[in-house]
Amino acid sequence: MRTPQPSSPVSRRVFLGQLVVAAALVLAPRRGRALEPLPQTKKLGVALVGLGGYSTHQLGPALRATRHCRLTGVVTGSREKGVKWAHNYGFPERNVFSYDTMERMAGNPDIDIVYVVTPNLLHAGHCIAAAKAGKHVICEKPMATSVADCDAMIAACRAAGVRLTVGYRLHYEPHHAEFARLAREKVIGPFLRMSGANGFEMNSSATAKTAWRLDKRLAGGGPLMDMGVYVIQAACMAKVEEAPVAVTAQFGPVTRPKVFSEVEESITWTMEFAGGAVANCRATYGEQVSNFRAEADHGWAQFEDPAFYYAEPMLTTSRGPVNLPKVNHQVAQLDGMAMELLDGRPSLAPGEMGRRDIAIAEAIYAAAKSSRRVEVQA
Ligand code: NAD
Secondary structure, X not given: OOOOOOOOHHHHHHHHHHHHHHHHHHHOOOOOOOOOOOOOOOOEEEEEEOOOHHHXXXXXXXXXXXXXXXXXXXXXXXXXXXXXXXXXXOOOHHHEEOHHHHHHHOOOOOOOEEXXXXXXXXXXXXXXXXXXXXXXXXXXXXXXXXXXXXXXXXXXXXXXXXXXXXXXXXXXXXXXXXXXXXXXXXXXXXXXXXXXXXXXXXXXXXXXHHHHHHOHHHHOOOHHHHHHHHHHHHHHHHOOOOOOOEEEEEEOOOOOOXXXXXXXXXXXXXXXXXXXXXXXXXXXOOOOEXXXXXXXXXXXXXXXXXXXXXXXXXXXXXXXXXXXXOOOHHHHHHHHHHHHHHHOOOOOOEHHHXXXXXXXXXXXXXHHHHOOOEEOOO
16 A cells, blocks of 8 residues: 655655654664554544643644544543533543543543643552553653652553553654664764753743642652753663663752742752763753763764754764754654554653653752762662
8 A cells, every 4th residue: 555645845844754753663672561553443542631731732732733643532620621622622522531530531432542741749640540441641751759659650550451651752753763773773882971951941930830840749859850851861862771870969059049949940960870971961940951962982972952842953973963854742752652552562661761760860869968879779
């Protein structure tokens, strides 16, 4: 059968991007658990849990453009809002659930995947409820606010026989997928020295968007949990998904102590890998910054600022610039994850990877609090 070719330049670019992502996925190492392939006859139905900024502005619109999945339900605290989403996205009102009625998704044939997009503390409960309803789960980053919660989420999904993946969109973005390939195939490398930073300037007025991010209980921490996970991810990607053996870390600088009374404003840390590779990293709510560089003895690879935002990343290596098609990150991720499920392939971003990153974050906080080197129990 001939593959349909998109005609407009925009759709052709998206299509080419999808081909690159598909190629990257085929070349990628197999991670996580394999599942039985699902019937390829339909688009998978996705229910979004939490209709805040990320769902409204990125995931919802992306689900209009995906080829392998579509929005078929929502879980929200406001039925009125959920009904508006149902009309807007064309799914039945019966697929609007509240946080307390998620178990009613069990047996609902419209919903295959539940995508958890709530504040970090709530990820565990929403993920476990989805698993109990027999649905595959995509959980936003950071996976949870503790390793103990990650373990409970992984156990619940295993017990239910469903897949748990983390919304690590960059594994499905062509430039980051290419960086992973460069590291994996040691085209440049092995990488020995990494450095990176990620952050934005948090507005001091506690809007709905910022309020929970400044609440230590709900967020699990500050910019390390929100923005730093991307730097942790990139450093581990440079080391072919190896976890560091130990970390050291410092909080600061502090410029607005009143705003950041519960969570850190900024944090720097160093990850030490077996074999001597080192990553010097920073996460901040004090300035807009987003970069990453990895050096080997005979070459380097670098993401220009912004390395981790939604824009097209610019990857340059000691061999020259890497030119790959621009994709919408969320479309690529959602289609990539749907294709993994449909094909029964292991995920590029399994729950175990999310757990590893929370174990690293816990070690970083312990190191910053104690001013000591802390071994990572990943
Ligand atoms: P947001 O504040 O805009 O939305 C959070 C949603 O959760 C809201 O609809 C809110 O009503 C709901 N909610 C339910 N219970 C709540 C409670 N007890 N307190 C506060 N809100 C509650 O946040 P967001 O920016 O959409 O982030 C949601 C999740 O998505 C976070 O885990 C965040 O890290 C993640 N995220 C990921 C990316 C990415 O690029 N992968 C980008 C943005 C956010």
